Amino acid sequence: MMRPSPALDDESLIAALRLASGRDPVPGHVSAAARAAFALRLPGAVTARPVPAAAPAGVRAAEPDRLLRFGAGTLTVDLEVGSSDGLVDLAGQVSPWPGAGSWIEVRTPCLTESRELSPAGQFAVTGLPPGWFSVVCHHRGHPPVATSWTRIRP
Amino acid sequence: MTPEAQVLDQRTIDAVLVGDQAAWDVLVRRFEPLIWAAVRAYGLGPADTADAVQGAWLRLVENLHTIRDPGRIRAWLFTTARREASLLCRRNRGERLVADPVEPAGAGEHTPADPALAVLxxxxxxxxxxxxxxxxxxxxxxxxxxxxxxxxxxxxxxxxxxxxxxxxxxxxxxxxxxxxxxxxxxxxxx
Structure with missing residues (x-):
């Protein structure tokens, strides 16, 4: 839930003054990223929303805020976030196992990595660029389930 | 921004909803100065500023199918961008938020518009x-x-x-x- 804010906070006033003065144009790369975001739409997908994460069996993490959990219906996606050399590593578990032939995609605005799920429903992707990502679970006969966009900067 | 620019016409929204990139580009051009100004006001660094802006657009893409009132896209984007920027500020102040686990409001929900929008x-x-x-x-x-x-x-x-x-x-x-x-x-x- 959003916290209630004063009717007109400092940030709104600053934004209004700067917007009206027209002295701070949107940089080209920011604009290009906004246009490119449309290619990441996934019609028909079900969004898995964040739910409080508990350490799932078999996933270890030194810091509890590096564990993320997303849920949609009965499907749960648990993620452990790691990093090396400034890049992001994700180890995940889809439960219950969606069945044979199911696979996941880890999507970022600049690249997508696909992995088959292990029979235990696990997957791992390493070396992702820091920033926004979403994990999409594809399983036969069902619409894809996509975790809501989440930002990671190690 | 002219007053009429605050709302996109239904034809553009309809085109966006069926996947028309050109219509999306129109939507981006219309609202990006507002989103940029809203995020920049938080004084974040360049990478965080770009992240917060992109986060707002990604969330709109994610929630497009829930849009029932196209007239509210401007307010929804504004609120979402401010929320992303505010979360990054909190994280930079030392609150431990590797990722953002907070649920955004659905685009179709009739949450009251941020009164700050009136001055923008x-x-x-x-x-x-x-x-x-x-x-x-x-x-x-x-x-x-x-x-x-x-x-x-x-x-x-x-x-x-x-x-x-x-x-x-x-x-x-x-x-x-x-x-x-x-x-x-x-x-x-x-």
Whole structure:
């Protein structure tokens, strides 16, 4: 839930003054990223929303805020976030196992990595660029389930 | 921004909903100055600023199918962008948020529009600047400089205003308070 804010906070006033003065144009790369975001739409997908994460069996993490959990219906996606050399590593578990032939995609605005799920429903992707990502679970006969966009900067 | 630019026409929205990239580009061009200004006001670094802006767009893409009232896209984007920027500020202040686990409101939900949106129009921006021009120093120069040099650091801004670095933040706060009360008085005047 959003916290209630004063009717007109400092940030709104600053934004209004700067917007009206027209002295701070949107940089080209920011604009290009906004246009490119449309290619990441996934019609028909079900969004898995964040739910409080508990350490799932078999996933270890030194810091509890590096564990993320997303849920949609009965499907749960648990993620452990790691990093090396400034890049992001994700180890995940889809439960219950969606069945044979199911696979996941880890999507970022600049690249997508696909992995088959292990029979235990696990997957791992390493070396992702820091920033926004979403994990999409594809399983036969069902619409894809996509975790809501989440930002990671190690 | 002209008043009519605050709402996209239904044809553009319909085209966006069926996957028309050109229509999306129209939507981006229409609203990106607002989103950019909203996020920039939080004073984040370049990477965080770009992340917060992109986060707002990604969330709109994610929630497109829930849109029932296209007239609310502007308000939804504004609120979402401010929320992303605010979360990054909190994280940078030391709150431990590797990722953002908070659920955004659905695009179709009838949450009340942020009252701040009312000042983010061309007419209101003009009125704000008229009020600034009637302010005493250092407020008039400070607010002009703040708008004209959005990338300047506190040290640089304070130097140009001839005040100690530590005074810039509190002075800016007082100037914004005064501006806020001025436009509020204008609103309530008969």
């Amino acid at each position: 129009t061309a007419d209101e921006g003009h009125r704000l600047w008229q009020a600034v021009e009637t302010m005493h120093e250092p407020c008039r120069s400070l607010l002009r400089l703040m708008a004209a040099a959005p990338d300047a650091g506190v040290h640089q801004l304070a130097g140009r205003l001839g005040m100690p670095t530590g005074s810039y933040g509190p002075t800016r706060g007082r100037c914004l308070d005064r501006l806020r009360s001025m436009i509020t008085v204008q609103e309530t005047a008969p």
